[in-house]
Every structure is written in structure tokens, then in C-alpha cells.
Amino acid sequence: MSKKINILVACGSGVATSTIAAAEIRDICEEYGIKNYTISKCSMTEMPSQSDNFDIVFTTNNYRGKISKPLISVTGFITGINTKELKEKVGQKLVSLQE
């Protein structure tokens, strides 16, 4: 059994764009055969303190602070620009976290 990945997705409110990004990430997990994972959502304000409980963080807003976990900006899933490259980047990163 591969290692479980705990994924956190954050946006300004934790409601709208993070929901879309989370759906994309779920699709990517399926595509890359990642089965053992959880996805949670939160607002950008909650993200820094929440991030300790997760293995990787995705945000639709930019974040200038520092957190101890890998962080990938996924605004491309909202704008539809460079989505293919972004999907690959996210997929490969998630695969690497399984090991």
C-alpha cells in the first residue's frame, strides 16, 4: 500500500475556486493511479496553521509567506491557461509524495 497523501487546497474564502481546484486534483489522482489520499479545503487565512497537518498544499491565490510543506499555485485550473503543464506538474509531485 502506498503512503497516504493528505492534500490541502486553499483559496481566499475556502469556498469557490478551491472547490474547482480540488475537483481537478481529484481527477489528476485518478489519472495517475493515486488512490490513497484525502483532500481538504480551507481559506488562505487558515492555510498556514492548517498546513502542518497535510503533506502538500495547493492554492489559487499567491502566498508570499513560508510554510514547511510543498506548495503549488494552481490558478491555472481557474483560468484554463497552461492547464496541461500544470496537471503534469501536480501529478508528478503527488506521485513523488507516495513514495
Added chain:
Amino acid sequence: MPLADYVKKDTIYLNCRARDRVELFSQVAEDLLSKKYVKKGFLDFINNREDKYPTGLQLTDYTVAIPHGDPKYINKPFVAVITLIKPILMKQMDDTTKNLYVDTLFILGLGNGTDHLSLLQDIMKLLQKGSFVKKIRACNGIDEVKFVIKDAEKTLRGDLYE
């Protein structure tokens, strides 16, 4: 519920004039409040949110913004469509240091519920097609906007079942 049903006839604001974002937000929020779509506090919320976490999006051909309120300030779910005669300065969602001139806005007034995903995905899919924003901007009347949205959603559904 399709997007066309969230965009109410009285939440379509065409050819608005505003000097800046603050002025536009207060005009629209005041109107939404008087029509009981939102509660008091909505204006402060979207202003603060936009300052901290901007919603401007640089799409391939267009720049739009998708401000959204917290469900606790929403009475009746809606999506407001706003076109501006002159663009206003906003900030980019993924890079707050970047300014964007925005002339089309979609304010999302979504309530508490878990069925938003398909609505949000539809909105994004439509926005990602530059032709949708172009068509909205070319509308002269409210009925035309409703028609464009319905038509675009039909095409979207068509795409999905192809």
C-alpha cells in the same frame, strides 16, 4: 440549477460607470442589498476579500474578475453580471503585485451548499472560452444576456455529450 437561473434579470448590470473598484462595489452591493439578495456586511466583506485575495483573472483574450461573497451574507443565491464602459484597476488572483484592467465582472453570490461545484466549473469553462466574454460584452439588453448565457450553457452541455 444552471448558471442562467442564477443570473437574475435584476442582477445584470450593463455598461456601468465607475471610477474604481470601490465605487463599483458599493454601487452594486447597495443595489443587491435593496433587492434583498445580500445582507448588510456583504460590501465590507467583498472589499476586504478583494484587498487580501484578489479575484482578477487574466484569461487568454480577456480580463475578468469573479468577486465572491461569504455565504453568510447571502439571502438569495445569485450571480451578478457586470460590464463596464471603462475598465477599472484590479489585482490578479495568482499574483497580487500585478495590476489588471477589468471591464467584465461576475459576482458570485452563492449560499451554503455543496452543489456549487458544477455551477463554478461551468462558469469557469464559459469564461475560459473568450467568445463567451466577448458575447456578453456585446449585449445591449438584459434579455440578450440571458439568451447568451442559456445558449452558451447549451453548447457546453453539447460539448460534454459529444
